[in-house]
Amino acid sequence: MKKEIKISLALFIVGALTIGALYYKKREKKLNEAHNLALQDKSDKKIILPSSSENAKKLKLVKEYIQDLEKNIKEGKAVLPLDSSELDSKAKIAQDVVLKNSNFLSDTKDTNGRLLHNDIMRILPAIPSTLNDKSKSICKDKSCYMVEKYNFATNTTTRAIVDVDDKKVLEIKRFSNTQPDISLRLTKIARAIALKSPEVIEELGHTPTPNELSMANVRTNLKESPCENKNHLCVAPTFADHKREKALWAIVDLTDLKLAAAKWAGLGKTFTPACIDERTLQNRYIMENFCQKDSSYSKFGWSFIYHLTGSDGLEIRDLKFRGKSVARSLKIVDWHVAYKGLGADKVDTSTPVYVDGGRKVEFVKGQNNEYTFGYNDAMGCPMFSTSVVLAFNGPQIKPILKDNQEIGFSITQDFRNPKWPMACNYRYENKFEFYKDGSFRVVGINLGRGCSNKAIYRPVMRLDIALDGNKERFATYENGAWKNWKVEGKYQSTSSEKMYKDKYLYKIVSAKNGKDGFYIEPNRGQFDKNNRGDHERVFVTKFKESEGDEDLLTLGSCCKLNEDGVEPYIKDKEPIDKENDVIWYVPKVQNDDRAGHEYCWADSGIDKDGNPIVKLYPCIVGPKFIPIKSVEK
Amino acid sequence: MKRFLPIVLVVLILSGAGYFLLKDDNKEDKNILKESFSFGEFNKRKSCSRLPMFLYKAGIKRPMIDLSQNKYKGIAFYFGQNFSNVLHKKEWEKYDYMGTYSIDNMGNIYLAPNPFISIKATTFNLQKAIYKMDSQNGNLQRWLVIDEIAPNQNNPYGIISLVYDCDDNTLWASAIDKSNYKGSRGRIYHINPKTKKILQKIEGFDALTLAIIHTNKHKLLLAGNARDNSLYAFVFKNSKISNGAKKVLTLPNPNLHIRKVKVIGKNSLKIEAIKFNYSLVAETTKKVRFVYIATYNPSTNSWSIIEK
Numbered sequence: 010m011k012k013e014i015k016i017s018l019a020l021f022i023v024g025a026l027t028i029g030a031l032y033y034k035k036r037e038k039k040l041n042e043a044h045n046l047a048l049q050d051k052s053d054k055k056i057i058l059p060s061s062s063e064n065a066k067k068l069k070l071v072k073e074y075i076q077d078l079e080k081n082i083k084e085g086k087a088v089l090p091l092d093s094s095e096l097d098s099k100a101k102i103a104q105d106v107v108l109k110n111s112n113f114l115s116d117t118k119d120t121n122g123r124l125l126h127n128d129i130m131r132i133l134p135a136i137p138s139t140l141n142d143k144s145k146s147i148c149k150d151k152s153c154y155m156v157e158k159y160n161f162a163t164n165t166t167t168r169a170i171v172d173v174d175d176k177k178v179l180e181i182k183r184f185s186n187t188q189p190d191i192s193l194r195l196t197k198i199a200r201a202i203a204l205k206s207p208e209v210i211e212e213l214g215h216t217p218t219p220n221e222l223s224m225a226n227v228r229t230n231l232k233e234s235p236c237e238n239k240n241h242l243c244v245a246p247t248f249a250d251h252k253r254e255k256a257l258w259a260i261v262d263l264t265d266l267k268l269a270a271a272k273w274a275g276l277g278k279t280f281t282p283a284c285i286d287e288r289t290l291q292n293r294y295i296m297e298n299f300c301q302k303d304s305s306y307s308k309f310g311w312s313f314i315y316h317l318t319g320s321d322g323l324e325i326r327d328l329k330f331r332g333k334s335v336a337r338s339l340k341i342v343d344w345h346v347a348y349k350g351l352g353a354d355k356v357d358t359s360t361p362v363y364v365d366g367g368r369k370v371e372f373v374k375g376q377n378n379e380y381t382f383g384y385n386d387a388m389g390c391p392m393f394s395t396s397v398v399l400a401f402n403g404p405q406i407k408p409i410l411k412d413n414q415e416i417g418f419s420i421t422q423d424f425r426n427p428k429w430p431m432a433c434n435y436r437y438e439n440k441f442e443f444y445k446d447g448s449f450r451v452v453g454i455n456l457g458r459g460c461s462n463k464a465i466y467r468p469v470m471r472l473d474i475a476l477d478g479n480k481e482r483f484a485t486y487e488n489g490a491w492k493n494w495k496v497e498g499k500y501q502s503t504s505s506e507k508m509y510k511d512k513y514l515y516k517i518v519s520a521k522n523g524k525d526g527f528y529i530e531p532n533r534g535q536f537d538k539n540n541r542g543d544h545e546r547v548f549v550t551k552f553k554e555s556e557g558d559e560d561l562l563t564l565g566s567c568c569k570l571n572e573d574g575v576e577p578y579i580k581d582k583e584p585i586d587k588e589n590d591v592i593w594y595v596p597k598v599q600n601d602d603r604a605g606h607e608y609c610w611a612d613s614g615i616d617k618d619g620n621p622i623v624k625l626y627p628c629i630v631g632p633k634f635i636p637i638k639s640v641e642k
Numbered sequence: 643m644k645r646f647l648p649i650v651l652v653v654l655i656l657s658g659a660g661y662f663l664l665k666d667d668n669k670e671d672k673n674i675l676k677e678s679f680s681f682g683e684f685n686k687r688k689s690c691s692r693l694p695m696f697l698y699k700a701g702i703k704r705p706m707i708d709l710s711q712n713k714y715k716g717i718a719f720y721f722g723q724n725f726s727n728v729l730h731k732k733e734w735e736k737y738d739y740m741g742t743y744s745i746d747n748m749g750n751i752y753l754a755p756n757p758f759i760s761i762k763a764t765t766f767n768l769q770k771a772i773y774k775m776d777s778q779n780g781n782l783q784r785w786l787v788i789d790e791i792a793p794n795q796n797n798p799y800g801i802i803s804l805v806y807d808c809d810d811n812t813l814w815a816s817a818i819d820k821s822n823y824k825g826s827r828g829r830i831y832h833i834n835p836k837t838k839k840i841l842q843k844i845e846g847f848d849a850l851t852l853a854i855i856h857t858n859k860h861k862l863l864l865a866g867n868a869r870d871n872s873l874y875a876f877v878f879k880n881s882k883i884s885n886g887a888k889k890v891l892t893l894p895n896p897n898l899h900i901r902k903v904k905v906i907g908k909n910s911l912k913i914e915a916i917k918f919n920y921s922l923v924a925e926t927t928k929k930v931r932f933v934y935i936a937t938y939n940p941s942t943n944s945w946s947i948i949e950k
Contacts, residue, residue, distance in 0.1 A: 017648035024656035032663045289897060292919065296823050319795045320761075385760060392919040393796045393823050395761045399921070560795045562761050 057208045057271040058294060058402065065202045065267045074198055075266070078126060078618040087117035087124040087619060088158060091132060095193050100132040103154035103171040110178045113169050116160055119615060125162035126619030130189045132156045135170050144170050144179045151175065157189040161242065161264050162621045164188070188242050195263055196244075203246040203259040206268045212257055213248060221248050243269065260290075264620065292391040295400050300390035306406065308418055311443045315404060315420060319394040319560045320387035321471075323404055323422035323439040330447050337475040341439050341453050342561045344398075345467040347383035347568040348460060381568040383464070386435055388424040395562070398424045398435055409442060417444035419452075430611035430623050433460040437468070440631075446639050448527075450536070452631040453596065457611035462602035466609060468630065469564055469573060471557045472592040474527070480520035481590040483549045491516060495586050497579040499548045502531065510640070515547060518637065520587035527634035532596070537629045541608060543596035545632070548575040552589035570597075596630035679888045681875070682857030683940045685908045690808035691745035696780035697721075698749075702729065707751075709740045711758055716740055716782070717751075717775065734775075734782050738768050742851070742902075744806040744813070746835065749777030752785070752806065752813060757798040757922060766793040769800025772815055772833075786838050788831065793819045797920050802868075805852040809861070810881050812841065816849035818868050821920065826869055832882070842882050847874070850918060853903040864890065866900025868918055873900050873936075891936055891945040898932055909938040913947075 065071055081089050090104055107113045107129075117127050135153040137145060144153065151174045158167040166189045170179040191199070200222055203209055210216050223246070241264035248257040260269040270290045298304070299317040303326075306313060310331040318324050321342045328336040389396030401423045409417040419442045426434035438454035453468035474481060484491040485500055486509045508514045509528065518526030534540040550556060556578050565574020573595045600609035607626035616622040697705055697719065705719040708728075717740055718730035741756030753773040757765050770793070774785035791800040797819060804815040813833040820827035828848035832841040849865035856862075861878040865887060874887035893900070898915035906912045913934040933950040 011645070013645045013648055017652045020649060021652045021656065024652065025659075028656065028660045028663060031660075301823055387760075390796075390921075392921060394921045395757075395795050395798050397760070397922055562763070562795070 057212055058291065059206065059208050059268045059270070064205070064207060068198075068201050068205055070198050070201045071266050074194070075618065082124050082126075082617060082619055085124070088114065088127040088129060091129045091192055092194060096132055099134075099152055099173045100154055102173045102176060103132050103156050104129060106171050106173075106176050106178060107156045107158070107169050110169070110181075112181050113156075113158070113167065113178060116163065116165060116167065116183065119162070123615045124619045125160055125615060127158055127160050128192060128195070130157045130159050130166075130192045130195075139168065140170060141180055147172055147179060153179065159189050159191075159242065162615060162619060164241075191242070191244060191263065198266070199244045199261040199263060200246055202261045202266070202268055203248075206259065206271075208268065209248070209257065209259055209271060212271065212273070213250075217248055222246050223249065241265065291402060295403055296390060296392050299400070299403050300393075304404075306420070309443065309445045310447070311418075311449075317390050317400050317404075317422065320389040320396045320562070321557075321560050322388040322424065322437075323400075323420070323441075325420070325441050328449075333477065334475045334479070335449070336473055337479075338471070338473040338558065339441060339451055341388070341437075341451075341468050341470050342557060343469045343564045343574065344386040344388070344435070344437055344453075344455070345383070345465075345469065345565070345567045345573070346386055346435070346459065347381045347465045347467075347570060349381055349463050349465070381465075381570060383567040385563040385565075385567045386437070387563060388437055388439065389560075396424075398426055398437060401425045409444070417442060419443070429456075430458045430613060432458060435459065436611065438627075442633075447636040448634060448639070450631055450633040451594070452629060454630075455598070455600075455609040455628050456625055457600065457609055459600055459609070462600060462610075464600040464609065465570065465597060466600065466628070467573060467595050467597050469575065470594040470596075470631065471561075472594060473552065473558070474517050474590065474592060474634075476517070476519035476526055478519060478521050479589050480587050481517050481526070482520055482523070482586055483517050483590050483592065484515065485547075486514050486516075493586055494549055495584060496582040497548075497550050497585055498582065499546060499575070499579060501546045502544065504531075504533065504542055504544050513635070513640075515592075515632075516637065517590065517592065524637050524641065526637050528637055528640055529592075530633040530635060532630055532632060536633070539608075540629055541598065543594075543630050543632065544598065545594055545596045545630075546573055547595070548573070548579055548593035549585055550575070550578045550591045550593065551583045551585050552591050553578075556591070594632055598628050598630055600628070679875075679877075680859055680943050681862075681890060681938060682859030683909055683938070684855055684857040684905060686905050687856060690747040691806065692747055692749040692777075694745070694749040694751060694775065694777045694780065696776075696778060697729075700729070705729070707743060709743065709753075709756075711739045711756075717743070717753065731780070737771075737773055737782065737784060738762075738765070740773065742803050744804050746806045746813075747808060747811060751775040751777075752804050752815075752835075753782075754801045754804050754815065756802070757793070760922070761795070761798060765798060766800070769793045769798070769819065772801055772804060772813075786833065788817065788840075791817050791819050797821060798922060799920065803849060803851045805854055805863075807854055809854075811835065812881075814852050814854070814863060816847075816852055816865070818848040818850070818920070821848050821868070828868070830863070830865070830876075830883075844876065844883060844885060847887055850899050851901050851903060855903075855905060864903050866903060866913075866915075868899055868920070871896050871898050871900070871915070873903065873913070891947065893934060893947060894949070895932065901931065906935070909940065911936040911938075 078089060088108060090108060093101060096104065117125055119125055133155050135148055135155040139155055140148055151172045154171045154173050156169045156171060164186050166184045166187045167181065169181045172179050203222060204217055204219065241262050243260055243262050246259050246261060250256065255273050257271055257273055259271045262269040272290055303314045303316045313328040314326045316324055321340045324338060324340040326338050386398045387396040388398045391399040404420050404422045406418060406420045408415045409419055419440055421438055421440040423438050425436045428434045429436045436456040440452035440454060442450040442452060451470055451472060455466050482493050484493045506514060512530050513528035514531050515529035516526060531545055532543040534542045565572055575593045598609060601607055602610050609628040610626040612624045614622050614624050702719060702721045705721045706725050708714060708718040708720055714730045716734040718728055721727050739756045739758040740753045742754045744752050755769050757769060770787050770791040771784045772786045773782060775782045793800045800819045801815055801817050804813060806813055813835050815831045815833060816828060818828040826846055826848045830844040830847060830849055834841055848868035850868040851866040853864040855864055862875040863883050865874045867874055871893040873890045875890050876883035876887055893915055897917055899918040900913055901916045902914035904912045913936055915932045916930060934947050935950055936945050936947045938945055
């Protein structure tokens, strides 16, 4: 071999090895960087939502505060004064003066005369920038104090300027949707809630001392409250971890007296408190944990996968009991909302109409000058979705108790319009109950409030039962016998049919074994107190992936009350006996706002401490599936 | 010399392989640059936009264009004293809802679509196009369809904003489809309205709004980002924009995203911001837009931002 060839070969080998080594090193570096970034990212994005809001209520400072509020309200006083330890002698006079001033106290009752929770937050020597010209001239020679009061129910701050020497109120200004710096007492309460929170302790890895916590007695330096509810007074105590150059931000809601959320953030300038916002944190938490990935759960022999969809609510998939397949998918794909009206001849449908909540209203003219109008509500992920009723918190798994015994568990997802319970805003819950005996129930819950008292709600439940071999037979109980369905179709219940064993109107069984399956017990009010039943329409279709196995777009019309949107799927009347069947169960329920009879309704009110509350009147619908073997023992 | 050919060849092969394997290929965030840049002073300029001829012929001089969709689907023109009169044609509703517009030097109105409240079978398809209202007769047409735009149930948006460039009579449009929770896949298109050809495409930026501004240092394409609360700028170079958006300013509220930018005076911008989650707009309640005045201080190259 020639010398040059040898040199070339040697050069090639050395060069290739060097390039290979450098490439490997570069890849490693890149992977490490990516890994570090991912770690940092994961940690920085970690969001902590408290499991219970009750922990804070057990704290001594919180208990005492609540007791003082209750005592105050009982004595007919709306305003909780500052403790004398927070006041100098002149501030005490200023407080006495404003608490006797009817103008200062004029916003402390609601229109029904109920007392509203108010706290005096600060009393300080008045500074010139807060004074009008008249007060400025008086306060040149007199001792003037500024008193700030916060109304928790209306989210309003009232500022009074008091001439302490003459014991006179010089001026009163109100600032709606504005929150003042908080009192020393509330600062202590916020600190205590953060310090004693189990979630904060777990995150920090130890029980923090007060020295680790920093928080000005202001509602953070945000322009807007960091609370999920912007009408609540919130503060954000922080725990700095200088070694890791991070800080744990705890958001404390002082209206509800609870830890609202917590989040790790960097100490550097890149991260500002502005990123701490309960709603934003919740949205990110929900997206990352329940929209972007599947979760699995198993208990009492049950196992399933669950996730939140873009527009079909919470979906349960691959449901098994003791290892045997029960369902491929269970979900509520839509809520049809329709209102009835009279005067169809006067309805102008030439231009679109919107209600206050922002939805486009659909009108359907009927007979006798009647018409229905309304919209379809899709429920889904809070970001990157086609829903308008959005997931609120993540899915909650809770035990089902009977006589203090755990007989099963439920998984529930709350969906809300951001402005619920205001008019034309909605709240729905998707709930799935699983019992130790192998029975389960799919539940739709409506928590109002809607636009008026004549709403008809129809949740569309898609129940893809998958029994042994995924071939099923569906039957209805008619004239004292079970009648198998041969082709796709629908059934309108009268709610008064004779049922098998007075309970079961439908059944679905495996094509292989007629005893392997479920009796279906429609809701006739037996499951919940004051319940008015399902009044359901049932469809059975042959499984098709395009018919709802993936996210469905809005299904059909909101307001054609004789149609539920599933009708196109049964048009071809395909055979369903011993096929892969899908049940569509559509309850129909009417709301009610009559005092004492409220149903599918929500109302705002004032609680015993003068704080705003929401009164709930849920309507709960949905069928229960009971294993045939447990009935026919 | 011929005998050294194998060595030269080996060196060339190794150099080539080394270049391709070892070059820096980190393209992440290529469209957002971290370094600050000098924005430059600016003032209001006369726009080349003209009143559409069909409005002029109808005696409508100073109309207010309504795309709020609250009362009229598509587009409506309010005019007269206190804008008490309205011009709206049923045919202007055929492409459903519109979000933003820009008017060219002939009075043609280019419109960007917007999904609104609920999804119909046609909604996604409607988001793939730019619409044009003819200056002469007011006819609304589906002017340019960009096939690669693909809205879906997880992100129903497509074309979202546009702006007419009076300097070279071209159109800039942005689309935010394909973006998802994990990443930005938005595009900014530069379009020749005469040929309908796409002259340039910038990828990886979700522009919720576009605006063109001339400062004493640059011509800039301003873009409000759908993913954060900041305003970005792309610098023009010979009618094209350079890759890499430079951050200009950040609004104090982290939940807001810039939807409209307008120069209102010397070194002063009016910024309108909305809450945006890539979900459907569901509220038409009282306060949908938040307005800020951003004032540029050339001596410190900084901004002061006040909520109006």
